[in-house]
Amino acid sequence: MWKPAERIKYTAVEDDWPNAETAAQSQLFRPLDVGPMRLEQRTWIPAMVPWRSNEEGEVTEDVLQWYQRFAEGKPGAIVVEATGIRDIPSGPLLRIGDDRYIAGLRKLADAVREASGGQTRLLIQLIDFLTIRRRPEREKFLQRFLTITDAHRAALELGDADDAGVRERLLGLDDEALQRVLSPKEWEDLNHGYRERVTDTHIPVIAELPKRLPQLFSDAARRAEQAGFDGVELHYAHAYTMASFLSATNIRDDGYGGARENRVKLPLEVYQAVRAATSGQFAVGCRYLSDEIIEGGNRVDDACYFAERFATAGMDFLSLSRGGKFDDAKQPKVGWAAYPYTGRSGYECMPSYISDEQGPFGRNISPVAQIRAHLQAHNLNTPVILAGGIYSFKQAEQLLQDDKADIVGFARQALADPDWFEKVRSGCGEEVIICRYSNYCEGLDQKHKQVTCELWDREQLDEPGIRKTEDGKRRMVAPRWRR
Numbered sequence: 001m002w003k004p005a006e007r008i009k010y011t012a013v014e015d016d017w018p019n020a021e022t023a024a025q026s027q028l029f030r031p032l033d034v035g036p037m038r039l040e041q042r043t044w045i046p047a048m049v050p051w052r053s054n055e056e057g058e059v060t061e062d063v064l065q066w067y068q069r070f071a072e073g074k075p076g077a078i079v080v081e082a083t084g085i086r087d088i089p090s091g092p093l094l095r096i097g098d099d100r101y102i103a104g105l106r107k108l109a110d111a112v113r114e115a116s117g118g119q120t121r122l123l124i125q126l127i128d129f130l131t132i133r134r135r136p137e138r139e140k141f142l143q144r145f146l147t148i149t150d151a152h153r154a155a156l157e158l159g160d161a162d163d164a165g166v167r168e169r170l171l172g173l174d175d176e177a178l179q180r181v182l183s184p185k186e187w188e189d190l191n192h193g194y195r196e197r198v199t200d201t202h203i204p205v206i207a208e209l210p211k212r213l214p215q216l217f218s219d220a221a222r223r224a225e226q227a228g229f230d231g232v233e234l235h236y237a238h239a240y241t242m243a244s245f246l247s248a249t250n251i252r253d254d255g256y257g258g259a260r261e262n263r264v265k266l267p268l269e270v271y272q273a274v275r276a277a278t279s280g281q282f283a284v285g286c287r288y289l290s291d292e293i294i295e296g297g298n299r300v301d302d303a304c305y306f307a308e309r310f311a312t313a314g315m316d317f318l319s320l321s322r323g324g325k326f327d328d329a330k331q332p333k334v335g336w337a338a339y340p341y342t343g344r345s346g347y348e349c350m351p352s353y354i355s356d357e358q359g360p361f362g363r364n365i366s367p368v369a370q371i372r373a374h375l376q377a378h379n380l381n382t383p384v385i386l387a388g389g390i391y392s393f394k395q396a397e398q399l400l401q402d403d404k405a406d407i408v409g410f411a412r413q414a415l416a417d418p419d420w421f422e423k424v425r426s427g428c429g430e431e432v433i434i435c436r437y438s439n440y441c442e443g444l445d446q447k448h449k450q451v452t453c454e455l456w457d458r459e460q461l462d463e464p465g466i467r468k469t470e471d472g473k474r475r476m477v478a479p480r481w482r483r
C-alpha cells in the first residue's frame, strides 16, 4: 500500500473510557431515527468484504458466523459487505442478483436479529462494478488478446501483412518501441490489465448502463426487503460503477457525464427506482465519497452538492467514505488485477498507522463536517455517517457533540473487537482491544483471502468447534468476550 513520505508511526491508545452511567448519558448511546429505521445507538459498522461466500455468491455458514459475531457486540447498525446486484459469476463475492438468493439472505437477517437481541439494524450494501481483468503476460497479450488493427500495420510499415506477421513483429519490439505502436489504451491493458470505464460508451453494455442499472438495483433492493433487511446502502463510493458516474472524470456525452447535474442524474434515477420498489418501512441511503483524492476528481464542494441533491430526493442517510480509486492504483504484478486501495486515494480510504503529520485518525472528519453543515444550512437533516480511523469513545462522542456527524462508523475497530459497543456501553472500555491500523486485514482482502484480524486470529486455536481458514492456521471469528 502507498504510504506518506513522512513515515511517522502512530499508536492508537485510549485510557479514559466512560463508566456505564456516563455512557448511558452520551449521545453515542442514544437512539436515532434514520428514516423509518430506529437505531438504538448512533454506532454503525460500515461494509467490509470478508470473503466468506462461495463461487455461487451464497450466504454460507461462514457468512452467518461472521455477521453473528458482529451482532453479538450490539452496534446500532451493521451494513453487510458490498453485494453484487447482477446474476453473474463474481468469485466468492456475496450476491443478490436473483430471487434464489432471498432464502439465504433471510437466514442472515434472522441470525443478526437473534444474536443482537433485536438491538442491531441490518442493511446490505448493493454494488455494481465493471469488468476488470488480470495483468496479462506480455507474450500472451501480444499473441492472443490484442486485436490487430490497421493502425498497428501502419505504425510498423507492414502494408497488408496478416495478423500473425504483425504479432511476430510486435513480439520482437522492446518496450519503448512497443509503446509507440500500441494505443494508450492497449498499452494500459498490457501493463495494468484490461479495465472498463463508464466512459467507454463505444461498448454497447456501457452505453446502456443508465437504462439497465435502475432495474438491477431496484430488483436487488426488493429482494433485500423480502429477506427481512431494514434497509439498503447504495454503493456510490470508491472504484465502482456508480462512483464513476459521480466522478469529475466522467465525461460521457449522453447527459450522464460532464457537469455535476449530469453526473448525479443516474445515481438519482437508481435511488428513485429503489424507492419505488420498496415499502415506506425500508431505509434507503447511499455511501459516497467526501473527496475522491485523485487528480481531477471530486472535491468536498462536489460532495456538498451531491449531498444536497441526495437529501432533497429523500434519501434516509448519507454515509461518507473517501478515496479508494483505480486511477492512482499501483501497477499489479503479472497475473494479478489492479486493486483500488494501493495508491494515495487508497491510503485515504483506509489510513494505516504509518502516516504523515496529520496522522491516521479521523482524516475524514473535516470534509464530512463541511458536508453536514452544508445540509443543515439548507434545512436538510438527513443523518450523516462518518468513518475513518475512529476507535475511541471520547473521539466519537466529541464528533456528535460538535455536530460534525450524526452517526459514527467503526470498520476496522469493529473487526479488531466486535464487542467494542457492548464493552463501552457497559463501562468495560478498558477491555477493548484497540485496532493497530496495521492493515493486515486489508492485505488479506487484496488477495481475496478470508479476512481476519491479526490481534485475534491465532488466539485459542484449540477451542472446540471453531471454524478455521482454508490453511487451518487462523480462526475465522474473534474469540467470545467472557465478562
Ligand SMILES: Cc1cc2nc3c(=O)[nH]c(=O)nc-3n(C[C@H](O)[C@H](O)[C@H](O)COP(=O)(O)O)c2cc1C
Binding pocket: 046, 047, 048, 049, 050, 081, 082, 125, 237, 287, 321, 349, 350, 351, 387, 388, 389, 390, 409, 410, 411, 412, 413, 441, 442, 445, 451
Ligand atoms: C477488509 C475490508 C473490506 C472493506 N470492504 C468494503 C466494502 O465492501 N464496502 C465499502 O464501502 N467499504 C469497504 N471497506 C472500507 C471500510 O468500510 C471503511 O470505510 C474503512 O476501513 C475506513 O474506516 P475505518 O478506519 O473505521 O476502518 C473495507 C475495509 C476493509 C478493512
Ligand code: SF4
Binding pocket: 412, 413, 415, 416, 434, 435, 436, 437, 438, 439, 440, 441, 442, 452, 453, 454, 455
Ligand atoms: S488487522 Fe486488525 S489491527 Fe490490523 S488494521 Fe485490521 S482490524 Fe486493525
